[in-house]
Amino acid sequence: MTDFAELPILGILGGMGPAAAVDFQQRLLDTSIVTRDQEHIPAIIWNHGGIPDRQLAINHLGQSPLQAMLVGLKVLEQSHVAKIAIPCNTAHFWHRDLQQHTDIEIFHMVELTVQQIVKHYKFGEKVGILATQGALSTELYQRELAKYDIPYVIHAEQVIEQELMPAVYAVKRNQLAEAGPILHALSQRLVDAGASYIILACTEIPIALHAVQSPILKISFDTTQILANTCVDWFYE
Amino acid sequence: MTDFAELPILGILGGMGPAAAVDFQQRLLDTSIVTRDQEHIPAIIWNHGGIPDRQLAINHLGQSPLQAMLVGLKVLEQSHVAKIAIPCNTAHFWHRDLQQHTDIEIFHMVELTVQQIVKHYKFGEKVGILATQGALSTELYQRELAKYDIPYVIHAEQVIEQELMPAVYAVKRNQLAEAGPILHALSQRLVDAGASYIILACTEIPIALHAVQSPILKISFDTTQILANTCVDWFYE
Structure with missing residues (x-):
């Protein structure tokens, strides 16, 4: 024993x-x-x-x-x-x-994720934060990235409320096929807004992105992983 | 609270x-x-x-x-x-x-599984037990099925030792693509020997069968489930 x-x-x-x-x-x-x-x-x-x-x-x-x-x-x-x-x-x-x-x-998890980003970060790049209303309003990731002067892009409050939150709650109902495309599209819009990487800053998000095999996973910092x-x-x- | x-x-x-x-x-x-x-x-x-x-x-x-x-x-x-x-x-x-x-x-789990079988069982049918050496030698399922006079088919000891056990240990190493076809074939051989249903009497087995989408799952009593x-x-x- x-x-x-x-x-x-x-x-x-x-x-x-x-x-x-x-x-x-x-x-x-x-x-x-x-x-x-x-x-x-x-x-x-x-x-x-x-x-x-x-x-x-x-x-x-x-x-x-x-x-x-x-x-x-x-x-x-x-x-x-x-x-x-x-x-x-x-x-x-x-x-x-x-x-x-x-x-x-x-x-x-937040400090560990940002430490990983710092290792890969190249000057001039922006990081997209895909997170819940709660995580965004408490600035968990924004403050941690600011410590290293890393600029970020986030969605407007209304987008989070009307698009992201329903998708996160859909994952909680195990409706992955419904949530996946929404979370993929929201990630893509952060890329369109200049993000080189996306932080999957809510552990429901990678579940849905994996379920739909989203290519966004390749440029993501997956906080669960x-x-x-x-x-x-x-x-x- | x-x-x-x-x-x-x-x-x-x-x-x-x-x-x-x-x-x-x-x-x-x-x-x-x-x-x-x-x-x-x-x-x-x-x-x-x-x-x-x-x-x-x-x-x-x-x-x-x-x-x-x-x-x-x-x-x-x-x-x-x-x-x-x-x-x-x-x-x-x-x-x-x-x-x-x-x-x-x-x-x-063993009693619950056999109770499920009893609900579906039709006279004359045989049940295949796909289990580890330990589960078979201790007759966990054989004794429980005997209580209800349900006949069963099992593999010879040598087959369990040389084919099933390596596959189960492969699941434990997360080698599902390797284990899946072996466990599918072993299930099929119990069907060929007269089994109408297969008890997946080891919780590693359905993991591998799901990974290879084995059609055996349709005629299985999945003990995990x-x-x-x-x-x-x-x-x-």
């Missing part, structure tokens, strides 16, 4: 949404190069979709999800996980609050 | 293998008819691939997985899950031992 008990465990604070947490786990499987079950990253996933809606909370239209997220954090903590991943960009608005409640490192890569690098380093 | 705190949580004792536990979660998502995140089944998944190999243990070639499974059971118990699902057929050899350690009901249906029926009833 020595090996089994000594393996560090990855905690996943999921539920935002439940499908994104499953997609994230699939990325971990696909990114890990293993020859048998025993080599995979051991993980405990708290995948509770009942967390209050993050978008409504940021818009002061619903209760804060923080208390519910802290319930999940407690479950992961008492299960002795070594690191925590949250496969939801908007939830990172509460990253600092969550981190203040635990000594376990919570990977920061970047978080998975970080976990794989941590575990197998 | 009332709704959130009152929702029953499904515990998933995974890791056998890790990919099967993710496939099972995807089935839960796909089988649940929901309009938003908050309507999904809340789940806590202990997905620890480090559990000692079940096949080796049954063959007295490795340590028992029971102690490791009990660690997972404890994590789920202290997280106050309401029911437990184990998306691994062979692991059900230890179902009774696990159930003796907890008051929380652990769904019995049957377990998912049971969880969905329990939660939404």
Whole structure:
């Protein structure tokens, strides 16, 4: 039992949404190069979709999800996980609050993504941010990109409200064929507005783009994959 | 927070293998008819691939997985899950031992599958069991089918050892394109031997058959899906 008990465990604070947490786990499987079950990253996933809606909370239209997220954090903590991943960009608005409640490192998906961009960035390029209303209004990505003086393009508030948000909620209803073309078109419009790359800054977005095999994926920073890569690098380093 | 705190949580004792536990979660998502995140089944998944190999243990070639499974059971118990699902057929050899350690009901995948078969069964038909060496040698499905006098066909031990087991371990290495045709052919040979239906009695098998879109799926009792249906029926009833 020595090996089994000594393996560090990855905690996943999921539920935002439940499908994104499953997609994230699939990325971990696909990114890990293993020859048998025993080599995979051991993980405990708290995948509770009942967390209050993050978008409504940021818009002061619903209760804060923080208390519910802290319930999940407690479950992961008492299960002795070594690191925590949250496969939801908007939830990172509460990253600092969550981190203040635990000594376990919570990977920061937004910082990790922008660090990847910095590695590939060439002067003069613009980055498109495809994100929810909540993530955009809290400027999660805008502030992080500004630290490195990287210019970005985003959609107008009305486009987000009328086109992007319905597509994201369609993914949450598992209507990928409906959401995919909308999210592809919205990405393309950011390219038309000058973006060299697109940050898929909501973990529902790559699910739909993969379902329709969107070519936008080739010029995307896929935040789910970047978080998975970080976990794989941590575990197998 | 009332709704959130009152929702029953499904515990998933995974890791056998890790990919099967993710496939099972995807089935839960796909089988649940929901309009938003908050309507999904809340789940806590202990997905620890480090559990000692079940096949080796049954063959007295490795340590028992029971102690490791009990660690997972404890994590789920202290997280106050309401029911437990184990998306691994062979692991059900230890179902009774696990159930003796907890008051929380652990769904019995083998019994649930055979109950489904009984509903569809017509006198004279034979059922093919496509299972691992461990599941076959412990007669998990043979005994359960015998309770209802349902005749079955299985492969010879040598075929299991030389063809099925390498394919199952290939799924565990994520080599689905390699495993799929082998598992399809093995299913077809059970049909040729008189089977009207095939029990996919190892949760790695449907992953590979889906990857190659095998027509065998149409005449299969997919144990992963049957377990998912049971969880969905329990939660939404």
